[in-house]
Amino acid sequence: MTHAELWERHKAVMPDWLSLYYEEPIEIVQGSGRRVTDGEGNSYLDFFAGILTNAIGYDIAEISDAVREQLSSGIAHTSTVYLIRKQIELAEQIAKLSGIENAKVFFANSGTEANEAALLLATQNRRSNQVLAMRNSYHGRAFGTVAITGNRGWSASSLSPVNVQYLQGAYHYRSPFKNLSDADYIKVCVDDLRNVIETTTSGDVACLIAEPIQGVGGFASPPDGLYGAFKEVLDEYGILFISDEVQTGWGRTGDNFWGIQAHGVVPDAMTFAKGLGNGFAIGGMVARPDLMDSLTANSLSTFGGNPISTSAAKATIDYLLDHDLQANAAKRGAQLADGLRGIAEEFPELGDVRGKGLMLATEIVNPADNTPDAATTAKLQQETKNRGLLIGKGGLYGNVLRMAPPMTLTEEETTEAIEILRDSFNTLR
Numbered sequence: 386m387t388h389a390e391l392w393e394r395h396k397a398v399m400p401d402w403l404s405l406y407y408e409e410p411i412e413i414v415q416g417s418g419r420r421v422t423d424g425e426g427n428s429y430l431d432f433f434a435g436i437l438t439n440a441i442g443y444d445i446a447e448i449s450d451a452v453r454e455q456l457s458s459g460i461a462h463t464s465t466v467y468l469i470r471k472q473i474e475l476a477e478q479i480a481k482l483s484g485i486e487n488a489k490v491f492f493a494n495s496g497t498e499a500n501e502a503a504l505l506l507a508t509q510n511r512r513s514n515q516v517l518a519m520r521n522s523y524h525g526r527a528f529g530t531v532a533i534t535g536n537r538g539w540s541a542s543s544l545s546p547v548n549v550q551y552l553q554g555a556y557h558y559r560s561p562f563k564n565l566s567d568a569d570y571i572k573v574c575v576d577d578l579r580n581v582i583e584t585t586t587s588g589d590v591a592c593l594i595a596e597p598i599q600g601v602g603g604f605a606s607p608p609d610g611l612y613g614a615f616k617e618v619l620d621e622y623g624i625l626f627i628s629d630e631v632q633t634g635w636g637r638t639g640d641n642f643w644g645i646q647a648h649g650v651v652p653d654a655m656t657f658a659k660g661l662g663n664g665f666a667i668g669g670m671v672a673r674p675d676l677m678d679s680l681t682a683n684s685l686s687t688f689g690g691n692p693i694s695t696s697a698a699k700a701t702i703d704y705l706l707d708h709d710l711q712a713n714a715a716k717r718g719a720q721l722a723d724g725l726r727g728i729a730e731e732f733p734e735l736g737d738v739r740g741k742g743l744m745l746a747t748e749i750v751n752p753a754d755n756t757p758d759a760a761t762t763a764k765l766q767q768e769t770k771n772r773g774l775l776i777g778k779g780g781l782y783g784n785v786l787r788m789a790p791p792m793t794l795t796e797e798e799t800t801e802a803i804e805i806l807r808d809s810f811n812t813l814r
C-alpha cells in the first residue's frame with residue numbers, strides 16, 4: 386500500500402486536528418541508530434526523533450532486551466495496587482538525579498498526565514486554583530494543560546479548571562523587551578511577574594509552571610537565570626515552581642541534565658515524559674515529598690509506571706548515563722549550532738538560531754522586516770525531507786524549524802545533516 390492510500394484511510398477515520406507533516410505524509414516502518422526507513426523504501430537521518438522521544442535512537446539492544454526480559458516473565462501489567470520492582474528502582478534513580486531533597490516520584494503515561502498531576506498537587510497543596518504560566522507555552526492536550534498553554538494554535542478551548550495568568554519572558558526573540566541587555570531583560574520580566582501577582586491575582590497563587598526551553602513554542606527560551614530570578618519573587622509569596630522538563634530533560638540540553646539547571650534553581654517539582662522511555666509510553670513527576678504527599682484522597686494511574694514502560698525507562702536512563710550522552714549532546718549540539726550559524730551568515734531568512742545541546746531551532750523570517758515566514762519554513766522542511774533528513778516544524782507562527790536528533794548522534798551524521806540543510810536553503814535562491 387502506498388503512502389497516498391494510507392493517507393486516505395487516515396483521513397477517513399482520524400480527527401482532522403491531528404495534523405501530519407509534509408505535502409505527502411509518510412509512514413516510518415523501520416529504524417536503526419539515527420536512521421529510519423519509510424513505507425516506500427526511502428531512508429532518512431532522523432533529526433526529530435518522534436518529537437524528541439526516541440531520545441537515544443532506534444533499535445537499542447539494551448532497551449529491547451530489558452523489555453523482552455520483562456515480557457518473558459509473562460507479566461506486562463500488574464497495576465499499582467502491587468509492588469512493581471522496576472518502578473521503585475526507576476523512582477529511586479530519578480529522585481536522586483532530580484537534585485530535589487528527599488524527592489518522591491509519581492508515574493503516569495504522558496507529558497499531559499504528568500502536568501495534570503502537577504496542577505492537581507500544587508493547587509491542593511496551596512489550597513488555591515490560581516496558576517501562573519508563560520506566554521507561548523505548551524503543556525499538553527487535556528483541560529488543565531490546555532488551560533496553561535499560552536499558544537492560540539494549541540488552545541482549542543477556553544474552559545479551565547484553574548485560573549491562569551500568563552507571564553512575559555520565555556520567548557526572547559519576539560519579546561517587546563528583546564532589545565534590552567540580558568540583565569535588564571530579566572529585571573523587567575521579574576517586575577512584570579511581581580506586577581501580575583499584585584494586580585491580577587489574590588496573592589495566594591499555587592504555582593508557576595514553565596518549560597526551560599519551550600518545545601512546541603519553537604525552542605524559544607529566555608536568558609539563563611530568568612527562572613532563578615523569578616524563584617526569588619515566588620518564594621516571597623510561597624508560590625511553588627514547577628519545571629516542565631518533558632522536552633528538556635535527560636541531558637538533551639548538553640550543559641545540564643535538566644533544562645532548569647541553566648537558571649541556577651532547584652524547582653519544587655519537575656514533570657517529564659517523552660525521552661524517558663525511548664519510545665515506550667511513560668511520564669511522571671518528581672517533587673518535594675511534602676508536595677507529592679499533599680493529596681487527601683486516593684489517586685492512581687492504572688498503566689502509569691507499568692512493568693514494561695519502567696523496564697524500558699530504566700534501561701534508557703542507564704544507557705544515557707553509561708554512555709554520557711549529555712556530553713555527546715553538548716559536543717554534537719555545538720557542531721550543529723556552528724553549522725546553522727554558518728548557513729545563517731549566507732541566508733538572512735534565518736532570523737534566529739537558538740536552543741541548547743541537541744535541541745536547536747532556526748526561526749525563518751522575511752529578511753526585510755523579520756516577520757515570520759511560515760510558507761518558506763514549510764518549503765524548507767519539505768526540501769530537507771526530499772534530501773533524506775527529517776526535521777520538526779513549530780513555533781507560535783509555524784515558522785520555526787526544530788532539530789532534536791537522538792542523543793547518540795555522531796560527528797559524521799551531524800556533518801551530513803548540515804550539508805542537507807545548506808542544500809535545502811540553496812533552493813531559496
Ligand SMILES: Cc1ncc(COP(=O)(O)O)c(C=O)c1O
Pocket residue numbers: 436494495496497498500523524525526596600601629630631632658659668
Ligand atoms: C513541554 C511539553 N509538556 C507537555 C507535553 C505533553 O506531552 P504528551 O504529548 O506526552 O501528553 C509536551 C508535548 O509535546 C511538551 O512538549
